[in-house]
Amino acid sequence: MSDKRKLTKDEKKLMREIFWSSFMLEGSYNYERQQALGFSIGMWPAIKRYYKNEKDRAEALERHMNIFNTTPHVVTTITGVATALEKEASENPSFDKKIINNVKIGLMGPFAGIGDSLFWGTLRIIAVGIGLSLAQQGSILGPILFLLLFNVPHMLVRYYGGVFGYKFGTKIMDQANNSGIMQKISKGATIVGLMVIGAMTASMVTLESSLVFTIGDEKIPMQDYLDQIFPLLLPLLYTIFMFYLLKRGMKPTTILLVTIAIGIIGSLIGII
Amino acid sequence: MQTALIVGIILALLWFIEKMLGTAMVIRPIVVSTIIGAALGDVQTGLLVGATLELVFMGFIQVGGAVPPDVLVGAGLGTAYAIIGNSGAEVALALALPIALLAQSIKVLVFIIRSWFMNYAMKLAKAANIKGMINLNVGGLLLHCAMYFIVGFVAILFGSNAVEAFVNNIPDAIMNGLEVAGGLLPAVGFALLLLPMMTKTNVLYFLLGFSLLAYMNIPILGITLFGVVLAFIIVYEFNGKNGDSDTTDKEDEEELFDV
Numbered sequence: 001m002s003d004k005r006k007l008t009k010d011e012k013k014l015m016r017e018i019f020w021s022s023f024m025l026e027g028s029y030n031y032e033r034q035q036a037l038g039f040s041i042g043m044w045p046a047i048k049r050y051y052k053n054e055k056d057r058a059e060a061l062e063r064h065m066n067i068f069n070t071t072p073h074v075v076t077t078i079t080g081v082a083t084a085l086e087k088e089a090s091e092n093p094s095f096d097k098k099i100i101n102n103v104k105i106g107l108m109g110p111f112a113g114i115g116d117s118l119f120w121g122t123l124r125i126i127a128v129g130i131g132l133s134l135a136q137q138g139s140i141l142g143p144i145l146f147l148l149l150f151n152v153p154h155m156l157v158r159y160y161g162g163v164f165g166y167k168f169g170t171k172i173m174d175q176a177n178n179s180g181i182m183q184k185i186s187k188g189a190t191i192v193g194l195m196v197i198g199a200m201t202a203s204m205v206t207l208e209s210s211l212v213f214t215i216g217d218e219k220i221p222m223q224d225y226l227d228q229i230f231p232l233l234l235p236l237l238y239t240i241f242m243f244y245l246l247k248r249g250m251k252p253t254t255i256l257l258v259t260i261a262i263g264i265i266g267s268l269i270g271i272i
Numbered sequence: 273m274q275t276a277l278i279v280g281i282i283l284a285l286l287w288f289i290e291k292m293l294g295t296a297m298v299i300r301p302i303v304v305s306t307i308i309g310a311a312l313g314d315v316q317t318g319l320l321v322g323a324t325l326e327l328v329f330m331g332f333i334q335v336g337g338a339v340p341p342d343v344l345v346g347a348g349l350g351t352a353y354a355i356i357g358n359s360g361a362e363v364a365l366a367l368a369l370p371i372a373l374l375a376q377s378i379k380v381l382v383f384i385i386r387s388w389f390m391n392y393a394m395k396l397a398k399a400a401n402i403k404g405m406i407n408l409n410v411g412g413l414l415l416h417c418a419m420y421f422i423v424g425f426v427a428i429l430f431g432s433n434a435v436e437a438f439v440n441n442i443p444d445a446i447m448n449g450l451e452v453a454g455g456l457l458p459a460v461g462f463a464l465l466l467l468p469m470m471t472k473t474n475v476l477y478f479l480l481g482f483s484l485l486a487y488m489n490i491p492i493l494g495i496t497l498f499g500v501v502l503a504f505i506i507v508y509e510f511n512g513k514n515g516d517s518d519t520t521d522k523e524d525e526e527e528l529f530d531v
Contacts, residue, residue, distance in 0.1 A: 028412030041409060151296050158294065194475075195484075201458075207455060260457070
C-alpha cells in the first residue's frame with residue numbers, strides 16, 4: 001500500500017464522512033471512558049461499510065467503546081488507521097481483532113503528545129500572539145484572526161490526517177518510526193514553540209522596579225541601569241522563577257494567588 | 273433579567289460550538305470577552321478585557337484528563353460584571369480568577385454524571401443502535417451547555433448588585449496592586465506552557481526568542497518565522513548528529529531541577 005495511491009470515489013466519500021463524524025468526539029467526555037462514545041460514533045462510517053450484519057456491527061461499535069483519549073484536533077489520523085484495520089478485519093477472517101484496540105492504544109499516547117504540543121503549545125500560541133496585539137489596540141480583527149489562524153490549519157489537519165492515517169493503515173507506525181517523522185515534528189514544534197513563548201514572555205510580562213537609590217545628591221533609578229544591561233531582565237527572572245516553582249510541584253492556582261499577593265504587597269511597599 | 277439571559281445563552285452556545293467544531297478555541301477569553309462585550313454594548317472593553325484575560329489564562333488548557341480552571345465561565349462572567357459595573361480590565365481580572373476556580377467544579381460534576389451514561393452507551397452499542405448513541409452523545413453535550421446557561425443566568429441575575437457593591441469598596445491601593453499583578457500574571461501562564469516543553473538543552477531556544485524581542489524588538493510573527501527556519505535547519509540539516517538527543521533531554525531535565 002503506497003502513499004501515492006489514489007483514493008477511489010467511495011474512499012473519498014468515506015474520508016469526508018470520517019471528517020464530519022470526528023466532531024462527535026468530545027460531546028460526552030467523561031471520567032469512565034473519556035472520549036470513547038465519540039470515537040465509536042466516529043468509526044461508524046467504516047463499520048457500516050465493512051460489516052453488513054447487525055451482530056458484526058454491534059461487535060465493532062462495542063470494540064471502539066474502550067477508553068480512549070487523544071488531542072481532538074488529530075483524532076482523524078487514528079480513526080483513519082483504525083478504519084484501515086477494520087477493513088482488513090472484515091475481509092480477512094484470520095485477522096486478530098484485538099490488534100485494532102492495541103494499535104489504537106499505541107497511537108493515542110504519541111498523538112496526544114504531538115497534538116498537544118502542535119495545537120495547544122505552538123499553533124495556539126502563534127495565533128494568540130498575533131491576535132492579541134490587535135485586540136489590545138481595540139481591533140475586532142484580533143479575535144477573528146486568532147480563530148482563523150488556529151482553525152484553518154486545524155481543519156486541514158483534521159481532513160488530511162484521516163486520509164494519511166487510512167493510507168498508511170497498519171504500516172503507519174513502522175513508517176513513522178523508520179523515518180523518525182514523529183520525532184522530527186515533535187522536535188521542530190518544540191523549537192518554534194519555545195521561541196514564540198520566549199518572545200511573548202518578553203512582550204507581555206511586565207515588571208519594573210520603582211526603587212531609587214540616593215547616593216549623595218544623585219538619585220539613581222534602578223530600572224534605568226537594568227535596562228542598559230539587560231532590558232526586561234525582571235520579567236525573565238520572574239517567569240523562570242514561576243517555572244521553577246511549577247517544576248518543584250507547586251500548584252498553578254497557588255502560584256497565581258502568590259503572584260497576586262506579590263503584586264499587591266510589592267506596590268504597597270513601593271518596590272515595583 | 274435580559275442581561276442575565278443573554279450571558280447565559282452566550283456561555284451555553286459557545287460551549288456547544290466549541291465541541292461541535294472539535295475544540296475550535298471559541299471558548300478562549302479573547303473570543304468570549306469580545307462576544308460578551310458586543311452583546312452588552314461595549315465591544316472595546318470586551319476586547320481589552322479579553323486580551324488581558326487571554327494572557328493570564330494562557331496556561332489553563334485541558335490536556336489529558338485533568339480539569340483546569342474554567343476559562344469560559346471565568347472570562348464570560350468576569351467581563352460581564354466589569355461591563356455592567358462600568359469598570360475595566362483589572363476588575364474583570366480580579367473577578368475572573370476566583371470564578372474560573374469555582375466553575376472548575378461544574379466540569380467535574382458533568383464528567384461524573386456522564387460517566388453514569390456509559391452503561392447505557394454500552395447497551396446501545398451492543399444493539400448496534402447508532403442513532404441512539406449519537407443522541408446520547410449530543411444529549412451529554414446539551415447537559416453541559418444547560419449547566420453553563422444556568423450558572424451564567426443565576427450569577428448575573430443575583431450576583432451583579434453584590435459584585436458591584438464589592439468592587440466599589442476595593443481600596444485604591446489594592447486596585448493599583450492588582451494592576452501590577454495583571455502585568456505579572458502572564459508569567460504564570462507562560463511557565464505552565466513551558467513546563468512540559470522546556471529542558472536543560474532546549475532552554476536556549478526560549479532565551480533566543482526572549483532576547484530577539486527584548487534587544488531587537490522584532491515582532492512576534494517575525495520571530496515565529498525565524499523559529500520555523502531554525503527548526504528546519506536543526507531537524508533536517510543536523511539530523512545525524514543529534515538523533516538520540518530526545519533520550520538525553522529527559523535525563524538532563526531531572527538533574528537540573530532535582531535540587
